[in-house]
Amino acid sequence: MARRLPLIALIAAFVALMFGSGALVAAPRFDVFEFENPELEKRYQALIAELRCPKCLNTNLAGSDAPIAQDLRRTVHRLLIEEDMSDAEIRAWLQERYGDFVLYDPPFRPDTWVLWLAPAGFLIAGFLVLARLLRQPAAEPLSDSESARLRDLLERD
Numbered sequence: 316m317a318r319r320l321p322l323i324a325l326i327a328a329f330v331a332l333m334f335g336s337g338a339l340v341a342a343p344r345f346d347v348f349e350f351e352n353p354e355l356e357k358r359y360q361a362l363i364a365e366l367r368c369p370k371c372l373n374t375n376l377a378g379s380d381a382p383i384a385q386d387l388r389r390t391v392h393r394l395l396i397e398e399d400m401s402d403a404e405i406r407a408w409l410q411e412r413y414g415d416f417v418l419y420d421p422p423f424r425p426d427t428w429v430l431w432l433a434p435a436g437f438l439i440a441g442f443l444v445l446a447r448l449l450r451q452p453a454a455e456p457l458s459d460s461e462s463a464r465l466r467d468l469l470e471r472d
Contacts, residue, residue, distance in 0.1 A: 348392045355395060362391050362405060369413050 350356040360377070366387070368379035376384050376391070387409070394400045394408060406418065415421040423431050457465065 348396075350396070358402060359392060359395055362395070362402060363388055365419065366391070366406070366409060367417050367419055369416060375419075 348359070350359065363376040366376045368374050368376055368381055368384040368387070370381040370383045371379045374384075376387050390409075391405060394405045400408065409417050415427065421427045421430055
């Protein structure tokens with residue numbers, strides 16, 4: 316057992332480096348904001364969790380360390396505290412500047428109807444294909460003469 320101790324320590328160190336290094340690499344957050352009351356802070360946290368980072372794919376403002384996300388968190392704080400905007404006004408303000416991408420749920424409009432209706436269309440098409448496959452009659456078995464002819468054809472090659 317004493318001979319295995321250095322090997323176990325080496326493996327433990329490797330595992331610690333592989334799985335624990337994420338905390339060392341993550342950029343520190345310096346955007347700590349002051350709020351007048353806990354309700355405003357809850358609204359802020361809900362907004363930055365709901366809005367998507369324009370640079371990152373599928374990451375909200377709360378989870379992104381991109382410079383644009385830091386700027387947008389400051390902007391949301393400013394709009395909430397200094398401008399006294401409602402949540403809907405803040406969403407509309409950001410959507411006007413960054414497009415529908417900042418929203419996880421884009422609005423239903425003529426230019427976004429495909430996003431909303433395509434999943435239902437694919438589901439219906441899948442059911443239609445499945446129904447057609449299930450309605451096809453089973454193939455009739457070959458007669459004795461057809462089986463003999465097929466055997467002859469396969470044996471020629």
